[in-house]
Amino acid sequence: MEQKESRGYVQVYTGDGKGKTTAAIGLAVRALGAGKRVLFLQFMKRPDYSEHRILTTLPGLKVIALGKPYFVARADRISPEAAAAMGRGLVVFEPGKPPEDYVRLLEGGLEAARVALTGGEYDLVVLDELNVALSLGLVELDEVLKLLDARAANVEVVITGRGAPPALLERADLVTEMREAKHYFRQGVPARRGIEN
Template structure:
């Protein structure tokens, strides 16, 4: 199998959901999947089902909680560096055919990682591994290096009418 670099970005809903759909499809085809969630550290509903697929899908959360309304702490930066190191190790090992760095673009936009970090991650990808980077604000340099870029565009969202995340739909 030849692997490619995919980026799911934009201000619309569905970037992580698209990556998780790819993970399920890959697992269904017998491929091993690794999902490293930068920033996130919560009990999202999808984790409940992914636990049942632990023989083919590995999920690691590296976030320290929600800081998106405040400035990231040195601990948040350390957690992102640790995530980057582990995801790089998984890539180099080549034991997973699909590696997803969820919210990697956001981590870069928030200053937890640099553009150079994301480009180095792409450079570490063995040719047979599919690498997926998600999150709004993907740097132009990452978009240029990707083989597939999907931009989710917000057209209309019930969040704008005050509807919060609903269990099983958004969280």
């Protein structure tokens, strides 16, 4: 069977288990090893995540982090207790009324993705945590689907994050669902630097 190296596919890594970004990083490193050019576009993340520090040192890989100094949550998806536990580092918004500054920031991210997917500069484009931005209503699904339709045929795309919408799963060529079977977070272990963030 002949390999079709010139065709890029759409991969989605989703689910409630740990490892979606980690898997995308692994694929990015593998692509670099094969001489491919990679854009790692992080929606919902600031550059203070540990992976950002090392990824920015790798030749052939560009990282763009699009996050604010606060987390966001929809009011209908977070309990008052959980919101209180997060304190001032959380902005809770009503469905359909996300923070405008976050929406504008992520619209810029979609434009950067469009340029990367159509411009011929990259072989692999990772849209990390884009599913989360979709599920929160910070970006529009139709815009993401248009990006995928417009991409150059040879560009591989990886979209990560919990809550991938059914229409995106349908459009994807590969879907991996990370399922949590057990997690120490349930015993009160907080996110650890270099492991979870």
